[in-house]
Amino acid sequence: MQFQIGDMVVRKSYQRDILFRIISIEQSAKGEPIAVLHGDEVRLIADAHLADLEIVREAERLERKQEEESKMKESLEMLRHDYKLLREKHEYRATNQYNNEQQYFHMPGRVLHLDGDSTYLKKCLTLYEKIGVPVYGIHCHEKKMASVIEELLDEYRPDLLVITGHDAYSKHKGNINNINAYRHSKDFIETVQKARKKIPHLDQLVIFAGACQSHFESLIKAGANFASSPSRVNIHALDPVYIVAKLSFTPFMDRINVWEVLRNTLTREKGLGGIETRGLLRIGMPYKTTN
Template sequence: MKRITYLEDALVLMELTNLGIEINATVGRLSYGCDVLFRVIDIKEVNGQKTAILFGEDYRLMADSPIDDLTPIDKKERIRRNQEFRSLEEQSLQLFRQDIHLLKEKQEYHKTNAYREDLNYFQIPGRVLHLDGDPTYLQKCLDLYERIGVPVNGVHCKEKEMPERIPALIEQYRPHILVITGHDAYSKSKGKKSDIGAYRHSRYFVKTVNEARRKVPHLDQLVIFAGACQSHFESLIHAGANFASSPQRVNIHALDPVYIVAKISFTAFTEPVNVWDVLRNTLTGDKGLGGIETRGVLRTGMPFKPVVDD
């Protein structure tokens, strides 16, 4: 019997491979018009039907789908979609850099008494601890942090393990800003949108925020972003997140958390961060992201005089 089972599995896997449906393949869901591109992470048998476990290529969305609802995406289409997203990312990055430039000009104006004093000063942006359920997305985010100049430590951790690991990670890295993200999804078949049990990973994100707030209760001493695609926004905010996804239960872009926390990292601790100013340069906007009034975490010191060896 086992030999027959193995043979059947091998034949099914061969058939799927011939269709281009294999682990790490890029696919689209026919029933959704291939609106989102996914990576195939795993293929399982659910209720006698071959089902693929999917991660979004550019959105922090996790889904499962019957194999017969999937179609491989050819290289030409992947390149076209990729170019569209990279263009949007660059536009968002340019707008963000303009914001940071204006912030720095404003800070310089105040520190130098309207440019009447020549002061040498230095600035320390807020340190970020980025906890991510997807190693590929984590690396993309770390690359963007580096381009922007935000000090960051990145940790890959499965969503279910995050609540247990976060206390020790906070002790180890002592961040000013914490990002808790990965993949999520709302399933209508599991309940109403108000029911956190209807979400794939929201309850783990909520537990992680709760554990982080046990360590650092004050909202301005540790700024938290939490959530992924379609996450239970209200529960995350009530648990103690400063910013979260997703108010309208829509998909969020993989890099959106970076733009939010980078703006906070470069805003002075004496200044409040306007929620709309944070959201307007993200790729998703206020349908997928929201938050509460929060202070920045950047600190300025002086004097800045490089040490010269004798």
């Protein structure tokens, strides 16, 4: 079978569990053709012999997409429900128990999202827009993130920083605690360290970092508030958005229980974790309309 860059495929040896797209076809050390794969819905990078691949027909691809959209819709509804409750709670405080009729305005936390995958970045930006989170999106290869992060922080001055893309743990490269056994965890860690050196306070700049199977413990130690992946499982492409949205719309006077953040995600505590963090939403008044 002939394979081309952009083909949607599954791996037969993994029981066709994940849908991938072929990014490139390279030669192995033995001269055999190897396909480099990016997960279509999960932030996983992998490689496979062409003989292990099977092209996915359009009907199956659409069926998988509908299943993913159903999960996403459920998470989005939970997020909207949480935001509605937070808004009502905030209105009660701001209006002195509804005794003050003065109108006010919201200032949710601003996001800088660095993503190693341009396709995932577009999906994330679409969801940010749908939810109403102010965001700047930057496509940047994982290995280049550390070299540009300080300049980007100066330029955009975000409240939240997302550092994500692709990652993977390879058993044949070392045990689970060996950082060299991970494809891009080291790059994410270095980027977090540089960002945290510039802005040390955990509530002044809230950081999410990692992708599929990333070295969770090292990312938290480097200074991330939230990271993947505690159980070294795959995370969904949109999981960072659900975490960030919860933080962005929680009032800055409130501290967020970690489970309250994780329960809105698609992967939950096996793929994501973090530390207690203050919300970032601020309100102001009076609200003035422009004619």
